[in-house]
Amino acid sequence: MARGLFILFEGCDRSGKTTQSTRLVEALNSQGIRAKLLKFPDRTTAIGKMIDGYLTQQNKLSDEAVHLLFSANRWEVMEQMRADLESGTTLIVDRYAFSGVAFSAAKKLDFKWCKAPDVGLLAPDRVFFMDIHPDDAAKREGYGDEIYEKREFQIEVRVKFFTMMDNSWSIVDANKDKDEIHRQIMALTSKAFAKHNEAESPIKKLWT
Ligand code: FDM
Numbered sequence: 001m002a003r004g005l006f007i008l009f010e011g012c013d014r015s016g017k018t019t020q021s022t023r024l025v026e027a028l029n030s031q032g033i034r035a036k037l038l039k040f041p042d043r044t045t046a047i048g049k050m051i052d053g054y055l056t057q058q059n060k061l062s063d064e065a066v067h068l069l070f071s072a073n074r075w076e077v078m079e080q081m082r083a084d085l086e087s088g089t090t091l092i093v094d095r096y097a098f099s100g101v102a103f104s105a106a107k108k109l110d111f112k113w114c115k116a117p118d119v120g121l122l123a124p125d126r127v128f129f130m131d132i133h134p135d136d137a138a139k140r141e142g143y144g145d146e147i148y149e150k151r152e153f154q155i156e157v158r159v160k161f162f163t164m165m166d167n168s169w170s171i172v173d174a175n176k177d178k179d180e181i182h183r184q185i186m187a188l189t190s191k192a193f194a195k196h197n198e199a200e201s202p203i204k205k206l207w208t
Contacts, residue, residue, distance in 0.1 A: 003203065004034070004090035005196055006081075006122060007189065010098045010161060011130035012154045013146070014137040015174045016181065020130065021094045023182050024189060028090060033193075036084060039094040040074055047073045055146045067104040071097070071117035081122055085203055097121055097206055098164050103148060106156035111163075115207055123204040125168065126192045128185060129161060132174040 007024070009017040021037055028035035043052040047069055053059040054066050061069070074097060084091055097118035104114045134154035143149055148157070165171075170188050172181060 008124035014140040015130035035090040102160035123206040127169040130174040
């Protein structure tokens with residue numbers, strides 16, 4: 001049986017990742033493709049609850065400590081992710097280690113240090129970068145509720161994302177109409193499946 005694909009959505013806050021990743025999972029399921037949505041941080045676990053408390057400014061943590069918690073929050077589900085992929089389930093993931101590095105490096109933590117705890121995690125097959133200028137994101141509903149939703153900081157985060165891109169990334173203009181973005185994402189996903197069905201590659205590891 002073919003393994004599932006690992007498709008990741010990354011981007012700055014309020015770029016529409018959650019909307020588009022949810023729509024993609026629904027569309028794939030309706031086509032009979034088994035797909036599951038995962039979101040990082042997963043705020044439901046014990047580690048996730050500490051992260052949530054930090055993001056909503058109920059508890060304080062050092063930049064280094066919260067960075068490591070975000071990473072641990074991925075490692076705690078890694079074996080489940082591998083099992084899902086190997087059993088043929090496609091994973092659609094809303095944020096991952098690239099967010100981890102972009103946000104912490106934007107706080108001026110050392111870039112190499114930021115990558116280290118996530119080395120060896122499963123690597124995505126394709127990354128869709130939902131690109132929106134922070135000035136446009138700021139106009140969206142609910143912006144500013146959490147600790148990182150500040151213009152200057154988000155501009156820094158966006159720059160950090162750009163330094164990590166390779167040819168497995170596609171940049172999606174997140175300022176477009178939602179339906180148009182969905183169609184573009186469906187086209188990109190079909191291409192990824194076609195390539196995968198032609199020559200299935202083993203699941204790679206991140207930054208090794
Ligand atoms: N974030 C997210 C990080 O700082 N590091 C990480 O590793 C991850 C996964 O958490 F501002 C930040 C990005 C964002 C915040 O994310 C919460 P959501 O997608 O808004 O829940």
